[in-house]
Amino acid sequence: MxxxxxxxxxxxxxxxxxxxxxxxxxxxxxxxxxxxxxxxxxxxxxxxxxxxxxxxxxxxxxxxxxxxxxxxxxxxxxxxxxxxxxxxxxxxxxxxxxxxxxxxxxxxxxxxxxxxxxxxxxxxxxxxFDIVPTDCLAAHLKRRLPGAQCLELAFRLVGRPSRGTAITAIEGAASGAVRRGGKIVRVAPGHVSRRVDFGRGPVTVVAIPWGDVSTAYYSTGIPDITVYSYVPPLVARALRAGRLAWPVLAWRPVRELLRRMVRRQPPGPTDAARARGLGLVWGEACDGAGTCVASRLRTPEGYxxxxxxxxxxxxxxxxxxxxxxxxxxxxxxGPDLVLEIPGVEREDLAGEDIRGGHDDRAGDSGYARRSAL
Ligand SMILES: NC(=O)c1ccc[n+]([C@@H]2O[C@H](COP(=O)([O-])OP(=O)(O)OC[C@H]3O[C@@H](n4cnc5c(N)ncnc54)[C@H](OP(=O)(O)O)[C@@H]3O)[C@@H](O)[C@H]2O)c1
CATH class of the missing domain: 3.40.50.720 (NAD(P)-binding Rossmann-like Domain)
Known part of the structure; x- marks a missing residue:
């Protein structure tokens, strides 16, 4: 075959x-x-x-x-x-x-x-990696809480990106997106951050226009969706302070300069580096009555x-x-597709672990207003 x-x-x-x-x-x-x-x-x-x-x-x-x-x-x-x-x-x-x-x-x-x-x-x-683990986790959370209205997904990749990923990211970096009331809403990249626990203690993640802002809606029907990525603490602080001027990334010459810098890098992580890397995914779904469910995945390195x-x-x-x-x-x-991939583990969280970091939301003053759109 x-x-x-x-x-x-x-x-x-x-x-x-x-x-x-x-x-x-x-x-x-x-x-x-x-x-x-x-x-x-x-x-x-x-x-x-x-x-x-x-x-x-x-x-x-x-x-x-x-x-x-x-x-x-x-x-x-x-x-x-x-x-x-x-x-x-x-x-x-x-x-x-x-x-x-x-x-x-x-x-x-x-x-x-x-x-x-x-x-x-x-x-x-x-x-x-985009979007199999997050999509399967979203569908799993929907299965656990069929009345879910709000979905938050986050991931952390331990390992470096390939040249192709970096170039693709530069192309799309100037604009962020979330889903509110079933509609995709354009926002500044990193306009929302929060703390989540991938299983190694809470860390800051920032909202990014990951593919699930589109697809998790089709997989689950949940109308409010935000996807976050782990970023190093320095970048998270700069984003919160507004010191990262994302709109400059919309300028063609700036993007071309970044592309040239990326092309000087190796094509992607070596086999040995990939063997050391891993992927961590966290997700939470909540209904309108305040009930939430959360689960995590641990996967092999992204590539x-x-x-x-x-x-x-x-x-x-x-x-x-x-x-x-x-x-x-x-x-x-089905949501369990991801478990067929060698090295993937899924964990359903309970009690205190579900709310871990939820009150630590930062830079999100517009969230309630936007979620009403
Ligand atoms: N979903 C995920 O998790 C995931 C994971 C890995 C990569 N990706 C995405 O996959 C893409 C490739 O990544 P990579 O790391 O493999 O990059 P890469 O090493 O730079 O390879 C890019 C490949 O695409 C070809 N290509 C680019 N533009 C083309 C065009 N207009 N017509 C025909 N072929 C074209 C290149 O051909 P030439 O050699 O002829 O230029 C090369 O074969 C990126 O967009 C990356 O973001 C996604």
Whole structure:
């Protein structure tokens, strides 16, 4: 098994990890990307078929997808790369998976649900660390508290980001987002912070426009959603004091300077560094009567997790287990999907632990007003 899977962007840092994991699982994917030489070198090393095709070449994409059943798209930023591949998948009747974490991409794919159903195609973005663990935790919390009205999710990644992640983050860094009353509301990045306990004592996390601001609503129907990330204490203090001027990140020259700095870094963490890293996820859901439930996850390091989760979901999709239309990981495979990934542990919190840090909310003077929107 494994023929029928095409990994696009396979020569990228994460694409290569995904390709290596696919081979470990006994799959025989075709590797693809726009850089024929780099893709061929990896494919020959792994003993796989390969092809070079640009996303600007619809006829080339049609030829590339002939005979395939699932595309696992690993080339980002996805705001530039997703749409041509989705169009090609619709034309070819091939299921589409990607590893995006970009809110705008989730929203645009959600809006293509009817076309995907008509084409008999699964559209399942976010099969990496963003958003598999947070999405499964959100669905688990909803299962524990079906009347939940407010969802707060937070994560902490121990380990450094890849160049591709850093460049994608620069593209989206100038704007923050939360969901209030079912609508996505644009806010300044980091405008809300709070304390949460990932299991090692309370730390400060700040709100970020993580993909779940889009997708957790579709997975759970909970109308108020905020997603937070751990940031080093210095950054948290600067955010609270307003010393980080996020709007400058909207300026093209500033973004280009940052991109140039990032390109000088190594492609991503080494295997040894990934083995030392880990991911921590915390979530809390509350109903209107003041009842709250909270749970935590501990996962392998983010890129290791992404390779494990993406290949697991590709295998399930190849086996015909994914419904057609727009899907989130938990809608397609249930809240316990994340527990199928080696090294993941989930813990339900009780009593005092649930409220840990809740009163320590900071920089959130607009929260009540915004939540009323
Ligand atoms: N969901 C998650 O948890 C998760 C985890 C890891 C990564 N990601 C995302 O995945 C993306 C890739 O990350 P990475 O670390 O692998 O980055 P990377 O090492 O820089 O690789 C990027 C890949 O995308 C390709 N690419 C970029 N723009 C393209 C375009 N316009 N047309 C065709 N191919 C294009 C590159 O091809 P060339 O070599 O030809 O430039 C390369 O193969 C980023 O957006 C990152 O944020 C998400």
């Amino acid at each position: 494994g023929e029928g899977l095409l990994i696009y962007g396979a020569n990228g840092y994460t694409g290569e990890l995904v390709a290596r994991r696919a081979v470990e699982r006994g799959l025989r994917p075709t590797l693809a990307g726009r850089n024929g030489e780099a893709v061929a070198a990896l494919a020959e090393h792994l003993g796989l078929a390969h092809l070079a095709v640009s996303l600007d070449d619809p006829a080339g994409l049609d030829a590339a997808l002939r005979g395939q059943r699932v595309v696992l798209h690993c080339a980002g930023p996805f705001r530039y790369t997703s749409s041509p591949m989705v169009e090609a998948c619709f034309r070819a009747g091939v299921h589409y998976l990607d590893i995006t974490g970009e809110l705008a991409v989730f929203e645009s794919l959600y809006n293509r649900d009817a076309e995907a159903r008509a084409a008999g195609v699964t559209l399942l973005p976010g099969v990496g 290791t997790f992404t390779a494990l989760a993406a290949v697991l979901i590709a295998e399930k999709t190849l086996a015909g287990a994914a419904p057609t239309g727009f899907q989130t990981p938990s809608l397609a495979f």
